[in-house]
Amino acid sequence: MSYGKRISILMGIDILIIWLSVYSSYLFRFDGDIPSDYTRQLVLYIVVSTLLCTISMYYFKLYNRVWQYASVGEIVSILKAVVVGCIASYLATYILSGWQRVPISIFLRAFETILLLMGGSRFAWRVVRDNWVVKNNMNRKALIIGAGDCGSMIAKELFQNSASKTTPVAFVDDDRYKHKMHIHGIPVVGDRASIPHTVNSFEIDDIIIAIPSVPKKEISKIIEICKKTKAKLKMIPNISDFVHGKVSIKEIREVDVEDLLGRDPIKVDLEGIANYVENKTVLVTGAGGSIGSELCRQIAPFRPRKLLLLGHGENSIYTIEMELRDRFPELVLETVIADVQDRARLNDVFRKFSPQVVFHAAAHKHVPLMERNPSEAIKNNVFGTKNVAECSDEYGVERFVLISTDKAVNPTSIMGATKRIAEMIIQALDTRSRTKFVAVRFGNVLGSRGSVIPHFKKQIARGGPVTVTHPEMIRYFMTIPEAVQLVIQAGAFAEGGEIFILDMGEPVKIVDLARDLIRLSGFEPEVDIAIEFTGIRPGEKLYEEILTSEEGMTSTKHDRIFVGKPSVINNAELELEIKHLEKVLGSEQGPIKQMIKHIVPTFQKIS
Template sequence: MNNNVRVMLLVALDCIFVGSSVVSSYLIRNNGSIPIALWGEVVGFSMTAILALGLSFYYFKLYHRAWRYASIGEIVSIVKATAIGILLAYLATMVTMHEVVDFPVLTRTFQTVLILVGGSRFVWRMFRDTYFVKQRRMKKPALIIGAGDGGASIVKELKNNLASEVYPVAFIDDDPKKKGLQVQGIQVLGGRELIVSTVEKYHVEEIIIAMPSISKSQISDVIEVCKNTGVRLKMLPALSAILAGKVSLSSIRDVQVEDLLGRDPVSVDLAGITDYIRDKTVLVTGAGGSIGSELCRQIAFFQPKKLLLLGHGENSIYQIESELLRLKVACPIETIIADVQDRKRLDTIFNQFRPQVVFHAAAHKHVPLMERNPSESIKNNVFGTRNVAEYADLYSVERFVLISSDKAVNPTSIMGVTKRIAEMVIQCMNVHSKTKFSAVRFGNVLGSRGSVIPRFKEQIAAGGPVTVTHPDMVRYFMTIPEAVQLVIQAGAYAEGGEVFILDMGKPVKIVTLAEDLIRFSGLEPHVDIKIEFTGIRPGEKLFEELLTDEEGLTSTKHNRIFIGRPANISRTEMEFELKRLEQVLGEDQQSIRSLLKTIVPTYGNVS
């Protein structure tokens, strides 16, 4: 309906409502019959009330409200507008006509106007609710977990949005005080123990977890229950979004594997980090990679004097530069295309920019690929690290942090053993250098390029099968932002020579990960999407470790960061072995592997 026509219709109805309210009030006051002598007062009060209430309604914007979304706020406005309008009509009648309207007539007029005007406004709201009840059969039934502010907001959105494909049928909430109550017209059935039975009873096709204020460990527990229902899982955004009034259907996201880890956000010592990064020139190698790019995002927050983004691939460096510029980070950014194997280029870079802190994330990391190309892995992971470390020493860098891997512990792969040698290289250099060299070792990160999660998602989208190497394969997992926060924090604790080990939580079975991803897609593992076991690939082992037998473990100020005891490695012996390693590059793989075994005796020992 045209808005002007709608307003005119409402005004006409209100005139009828007010006039009839005044007449009916006089009729009741006079036992059903108005004396002729009172008709002048009746007409005068009626006309005055129509004018006064019309002005009051206009002032309170009752003609410019979307009544299909009417709520408590609209009721309050109607009461205020009616009360003020009646009072104005009473005073105007007394002044202009010198007539005093009886109090019973006044109160009955107020009550009747309130009922008629308010009722007319809420008829459309009632009609829409009835309409939605009729339309529910055309939509997917949804179960809402959490009957708080977040859940109530989402239910309101779902009920009022015609474009929504789902309709809320019930609430689940662990608060016993809410059991049996109705929120936005939807009943709270009980606690999480009823989730599975409720899904079956109401034929639920989607579960929305609307508990943005609880901890991640509690969210993880709820997801564990929900994922066994076989229906699609979604989540409400963070509490900050709700407080900012940003809750909408578009903000509901799919549940992700990260939500199952159940770890609360990392707490960081902002002062300690700021002390060694702020107003310093910071170099990040491998800045276009998954870890390197996240390092750049987070380091920029601590206001370095300049942030140097070094990478071999121009596209990835361009992407992270564009993102940082779009975010309008406070620090100057310098993009550098270079290969860490190019010593001359590195010399030029260190001489020109004089970095004071270096995060070395450049590395070849793909295990099966490196098994087939061991020489390239050695060039990049070992000699690339040595090159950057040597120039860091030469140009008096204050701190050097190597990004390592749990695959460096008792390595069975080329990638793992080259990472272990990289750790050994910086530990040797630390003994004779003013630079504080350290390494940070952690497991797999979720969502990094070439990792298992993106591959599983692609396979699910293609209809399967999802390929898993072995049913007993387990890995440690951490989110990229989580890992990088701890890496930066570990840099603040570095005194030189340490290998920091990050607490990765509990190991996760890869097949369980695949099953969860399938369930989160609203499908049944082994039924809708098959899982095939392809066998362990070259260089892989069933489980990863974070610590060698010799290292031991020491705690730090942070409950998620530990220190492995620095190894006692002779720099002379290390340099001799590296020269031998240079000489075998490009030779047959067996010669290379034999020499690697000499340098790292635990290489190849599979438990």
């Protein structure tokens, strides 16, 4: 409907309302028999009211509002318009009729009727539309957890958005004073303990967690309750979205495995980090990878003088470069396409840019793949690290942070063993260098390339089965952002030679992770989606460790960062063994594994 046509229809309805209101007021006042001496006043009052009330409605912009979204603001505007219009009409009629006063009873009745009918006609459209939306959106029913401001806004949005195929039918809130109350006509049925019963009673399809200000530990507990149901879980991402007015159905996302970890945001020592990053040239190797790119994102706000993005893949480096240029337009960036195995190229980079802080994230990390390609793992993880570390020493880098892994502890894989050798290289270098060399060791990160979570999601999307290697397989997990935050924080504690260990929380069974993902996707494990066990892959072990036998763990200033005692490394002996390792590159796996076992005695060769 065009704007002009819409205004014409609304004005026509308002004029009819004014005529009916004024005329009926005279009829009621005189019991249906209007005296002849009041007839002229009646006509004049109708004409004046029509003109002035319409002008008042137009002035208060009541013809420019979308009434399907009408709320308290519209009620106030209608009240203002009717009050001003009726009082002006009353006074104008009094003057134009030769000072003949309109009876107060007629004025009040006309005012009440105009207000009731004008407001009612506009809100009737919203009622009709809301009922139509509910009827047409009833293919999915939603339970909203949280009957506060955020939950109320989500319910309203679901009702009003024609694109929504979900209708809220109940609230759950731990505030007992809200129980048995109604919000937007939706009942608050109980607290979190009532979630399973509510889902069954109302035949809920979706549960929406709308409590963005609640600590993550509490969110995790609520999710555990929701997992007992067959409903699909969704949530409002965080409190900032609510504060900035971004609460809408577009902001509702599916609950992910990260939410199950239940860890609150990490507290970082901003001053300590700024002291070693701010106004420094910082080099990140493997900058296009999952960890490397996140390092770049989190280093950028600390205002480094220059951030060097070094990587082997041009596409991934281009992607993170464009993102950083968009998010941090003042940041000085340099992108470097280089392979850490190319010592000559690294010399050029260090000579040209003179980095002061190096985060070494470039590595081959896929365990089964590296078992089949051991020489490539050694070239990248051992000799690549050696090249970057020795350049850091030679060109006077202040601080070098190696990204390591818990798979380096008593390794059973080529990948884990090569990362342990990388740790040994930087610990040996630290004893004779002015550069502070440290390593940071952590477990699996959720959402990284090749991690189990995206793989499970693809299998669920295909209808299963979800494949798990072993029912007792256990891993530690962190999100990429929290792991990187702790890596940067650990760099501030570096004195040289340490291996920092991140607190990964409680270990998680991979099969439980698979079941959680299936439930969070709205399916029943082993009923809708099957789980199959495929057997442990080459190089894998059932659980990971965080310390070697010779490392003792002590605390740091941060409650989630611990430090292992530096190992005693014989420099000359390690150098000789690495040369021997270089000679067996390209050989069969047997000689390679034997040489690795000689360097890393805790390496457990698994055929």
